[in-house]
Amino acid sequence: MDDAAPNLDSLDAVAGDARILSKRVKDGVVTLVVDVTALDGARRAALESDLKTAAMAIAGVGDVRVAMTASQRARKLIAVASGKGGVGKSTLSANLAIALARAGRVVGLIDADVYGPSQTKLLGTDERPTANDKTLNPVAAHGIRFLSMGQLVSAGHALAWRGPMATGALAQLMEADWGDCDLLVVDLPPGTGDVQLSLVQKSRPDGAVVVSTPQAMSLIDATRAIDLFGKVSVPVLGLVENMAGYTCPHCGEQSDPFGCGGAEDAAAELGIPFLGRIPLDPAVREASDAGLPPAASDGAQSEAFARIAQKLLQALETAPA
Ligand SMILES: Nc1ncnc2c1ncn2[C@@H]1O[C@H](COP(=O)(O)OP(=O)(O)OP(=O)(O)O)[C@@H](O)[C@H]1O
Ligand SMILES: [Mg+2]
Structure with missing residues (x-):
């Protein structure tokens, strides 16, 4: 016995x-x-x-x-976050992914925004992912592959999901057949609540990019997002200032409706890299609404995203494992 x-x-x-x-x-x-x-x-x-x-x-x-x-993931996972909604996370995620692909990387994009998935619109495709067994096959668009929470539910259904459901759905997107993708960009829902925390904890990104407008309010929220990543030991690869400076399409006058440079100062203060700024430009919104991401064509906006992509790759190389 x-x-x-x-x-x-x-x-x-x-x-x-x-x-x-x-x-x-x-x-x-x-x-x-x-x-x-x-x-x-x-x-x-x-x-x-x-x-x-x-x-x-x-x-x-x-x-x-x-x-x-611990199994080594072959690809790097980069989370794009902001404390505040509407600052341009999804726009940046899509265009950054495309800019990284144009820089020679093989890039996947995951739209993890359970509240308002927007990548199908930004990338201009309603194509639904197919599945082998239970493994999803990402949809190709503009030189990248992507999957969205929006593809898992019918359009127009508000997703009043709790944390566990969101993390379960995200796991399904992450375990999709990403093939030879070496970078995965994840567009997170806005905010720094429980859903965001559990998404970050479960997916364990290799680094995070925080987006902010130059406004003080938005910067305070960005600081909260940076704190969130600090709590779970995810290195913040840098801060991006969006909607910085405005060139009037009629008279060409330069103005700063949300101020300018605030994010760069904040990044310096917080000791994190400043990755660059995207000007407030009606053309960005129009192209995005039409499903034609500016980074996919040539021009000033495309160059701005390309510069951010380069800085991000540098930050990723030097980030602690
Ligand atoms: N640099 C820019 N110039 C002009 N419009 C922009 C710029 N960046 C984003 N926008 C517009 O601002 C709106 C919000 O952008 P986006 O959806 O990317 O923000 P978000 O942070 O993902 O929002 P949410 O918090 O709702 O997920 C969109 O209409 C987008 O086209
Ligand atoms: Mg968004």
């Missing part, structure tokens, strides 16, 4: 977001191999200690060894 192997089933619940790949017991010594890809450093350490405590409490266990492994 004393020889009965200790029952380790209860440990799976302790593992939570991590996964126990194997459990072995020999002479009362338990060896666990745990996949901790979904966890950051602090949560890995906490999990190791929780597993040890839980295993030691099981009858017949004399010692516990925990081996942790």
